[in-house]
Amino acid sequence: MWSTVAAAVWLAGAGAAAAESGEIRCSVTENGTPARGTVVINQKGREVGGGSCGGATVSVPAGRCEVTVRLDGALDNPSKNVDVEVKAGKTTPIAVDFQTGVLEVRIETKGQRGTGMVTVSRGSKRVGTLGSGVAARLSAGSYEIAVRLGGEERRYSVDLRPGQHRVIRAQF
DSSP states (O other), X not given: OHHHHHHHHHHHHHXXXXXXXXXXXXXXXXXXXXXXXXXXXEETTEEEEEEESSSOEEEEESEEEEEEEEETTOTTOOEEEEEEEEOTTOEEEEEEEEOEEEEEEEEEETTEEOOOEEEEEETTEEEEEEETTOEEEEXXXXXXXXXXXXXXXXXXXXXXXXXXXXXXXXXX
């Protein structure tokens, strides 16, 4: 009989713990089209969950959460923060859309393709580097491009709109 009482107490405790948590279901789109992303969930300054966005849910303690959703595969590594209230026993959906475009820089010298270094910056922050002819997804917005070939450099200002594929031809 003692083991039956102990099992009942244990099961009641497990049920109470489950009732004190909820779930977050994350979905990511890029220009309105389903995309891949990751999620990190913090509560009171402590990470309480994370994983891939899409389909699966993440179990977290009930209460206020700060959810950071990151778009996978974009050069500028964009993220968005969403504050949510997770209720015990409920699933809280979070949907985030990222506005992106594609930037490609082609280096040409004397009518031939050249190889050089392309540096992409936004404001005073360096976003990343590309090689000639390599396309990169970036958040929509304004960028400064520095193209270096040998000892020469060309600079460009680029405004990238959502869904746009922008090609810059750097002539040396």
